Amino acid sequence: MVQNEEMSQLKQQALVDINEAHDAQALQNVKVKYLGKKGSVSGLMKHMKDLSNEEKPAYGQQVNALRQAIQDEIVSREEVLANEQLEAQLRDEKIDVTLPSRQIALGAKHPLTRTIEEIEDLFLGLGYEIVEGYEVEQDHYNFEALNLPKSHPARDMQDSFYITEETLMRTHTSPVQARTLEQRNGQGPVKIICPGKVYRRDSDDATHSHQFTQIEGLVVAEDIKMSDLKGTLELLARELFGADREIRLRPSYFPFTEPSVEVDVSCFKCKGKGCNVCKQTGWIEVLGSGMVHPNVLEMAGFDSQRYSGFAFGLGPDRIAMLKYGIEDIRHFYTSDVRFLEQFKAVEDRGEEEC
Template sequence: MLDKIQDLLREVDAVVVNSKEDLEKFRLKFISRKGLLNELFDEFKTVPNEQKKAVGQELNKLKNLAEQKLRDFTEALEQSAGSADANKGLDLTLPVAPNFAGTVHPLTLTRQRILEIFARMGFNHEDGPEVETDWYNFTALNFAENHPAREMQDTFFVEKKDVQKDDVLLRTHTSNVQVRLMEHKKPPIRSVMLGRVYRNEAISARAHCQFHQIEGLYVDKNVSFKDLKDTLYHFAKEMFGQDTKIRLRPSYFPFTEPSAEIDISCFICKGSGCNICKHTGWVEIAGSGMVDPNVLENSGIDSEEYTGFAFGMGIERITMLRYGVRDLRLFFENDVRFLRQFEGA
C-alpha cells in the first residue's frame, strides 16, 4: 500500500490544470467520494496495526497535497477569469477619461460674495461658538425667562441646568456673537457674524434643521434707522442687481426696537408668484432693527451714549434667489450633478 501511495503522490504533484474541465477531472479522480483517496482510506482499514502509523502518515500527506492542489488550481483559474473579464472589451486606443476638478459649493460662493460686499462698507468678520449658553443666545438679547418670543425658535438643548441662563444649547442664530463682541470691544463696532445655526424645524423645500446665517452689527454714536436702511439697500443692489426692489415691513424682535422685515422682489418668478415667494412676488431676506437699549446695557455699553442697528439673514435663502434654486434641501445632499452646475460661478 505504501508503494501505491507514493505513486499517487508523484502523480498528484505532477498534475497540471489549464481549464475548469481539467480541474473537475482532477477533483473526480482524487478527491470525490468515489475518488482514489476514498478508496485508499477504505483499504487502510485492512492494514496491520504495526503498519498503520507509517501508512497513515503517508496517506494524510497525500490527502493534504491533493486538497492543497485543488485550492491552488481553483484560485489560479478564478484570477485568470477575473483578469480576462476586466480586459474584455477594453479599447486601449480610446483617450484617457477627463479628470473632473471639484467645484466651490454654492453656499460658499454666496458667503464669499456677502463678506466682500460688507467688507467694502467697512464691516469686519467675527466668529463665535455654535454650542452656546442660554445667556448669550437668549437672556442677554432681551428674551425674558418666560418671554413668548422664546417659542419662536425651537431649540436643540444640549444640557439643562438649574438656572435657565446656564442651559447649554445649539445656537439658534449668530446673535450670540454680537453679545460676546460687545462685551469685549468698545464702540465703534461694525462687524458681520456668519456661521451655522440650528433649529428644530421640519425639513422641507424652504426650511431645514440646520442652515447658515449672517448677522450684522453697527454700534456708535448717533447711529440711526436711516443708516440701517441705506446699508441694506446698498447690499440688495450689490447682491441682486440694480433693478432689485426692496421694502421694509414693521415687525417685532426682542433684541431690536423698532424692528423691520426686509423683502426683495422675487428673482425666480420675477414677481408673478412661485412656491419660494409664497405666490406674493416678494421674498423675505432679513430681519433688522435698532439695537434695544437693554441689549446694549446687558453687554456693558452705555445706551445713553451709543445707539446701533443689527440685521440677520439666511445664506441659503440668498443663494436660492441668486442661482434660482427651488429646493433648499439640495444644498445638503452633496449630489455631484447639482454641484457641477456651479463650475465657474
C-alpha cells in the same frame, strides 16, 4: 579521471540548459536541477566514498568550483533575462506623448459657500470685521444677553436643541454679537458680520432644515439711525439680486431690536409684476432687521444714551435658493454630485464674464 570527465559533461549540459531558459521560472528550474539539494552537482559527492583520503580534498574543491561556475552563469543569465523583460515592457508600454492628456475633473464652490463669500466680500469692503463664535453656546448669550430672559414667551419662536439646562446648539449667530459687545467694554464703534451654522428643532422639508446657515450684521456707534440701516440693506439687495432692486421695510417684532422690520426686495424675476417666485406680490421677503434694543446695549456695558446701532440677519440658504432657482433646501446638505456639478458651469460663466 572518470569523475573529471563527468564534471566536464555536467558543466557543458548545465550551460546549455541555462542558455535555453527564456524566463525566470525556467531558469529557477535549471538552478534546482543542478544546484538543489538533490541536484546533479550535489550528486557528484557520492563518489567521495570511492576516493582515498589524499584524493578527497582535491575532489571536493573541483565540485565546489563547478558549483560556483554554474552559479555564476545562472546569475549572468538572470541579468540578461531582466534586461530583456525591461526592454519588452518599455516597448509594449511606451507612452505616446502626442496623445491628448486625460482631463482632470475640477470641482466648484458649493452654492452656499459662493453666496456667503459674496456677502462677506461686500461687508469687508464696507469696513466690517468677520467674527465667528461657538456653535455650542451658553443660554445666557443665546437668549438672555439678547433681551430674552428665561420666562420670555418669544423663546417659543426658536425651538432649540438643549444639551444641558444652560447649554444648547445656538439658534442664531446673535450670540456672537452679544459676546463681541461684551468684549468691547462699552466702547464703540463696532462693525461686524457673523456667519455660521445654526440649529433649530424644525421639520426637514423642502424649505426647512434642523441645520442651516445664517449671517448677521451689527453696527454700534454714536448717532446711528434707521436711515443708515436702510441704506446698508439697499446696497446689500442690489449686490445680491441686481442693481435695479428696491427694498421695502415692514414693521415686525424681534426681542433684541426696537423698532424691528422685515425687509422685502423687489422681485428680480418679474421686476415687480408678479410671478411664481414672489407669489404674485412683486416682493420677496429676504431678512429681518432693526435698531439694537437699548436693553441689549446696556447689558453689554454700553451707554444707550450715547450709543445706538442696527442689526440684521439673513439666511444664505434662502438667498442661494432664490438666486439659483433651487426649490429644495436639502440639496445643499446631501452632497449629491449631480446637483453640485451644475455650479461648475455657473462658475465658468462667471470667469468668462470677468
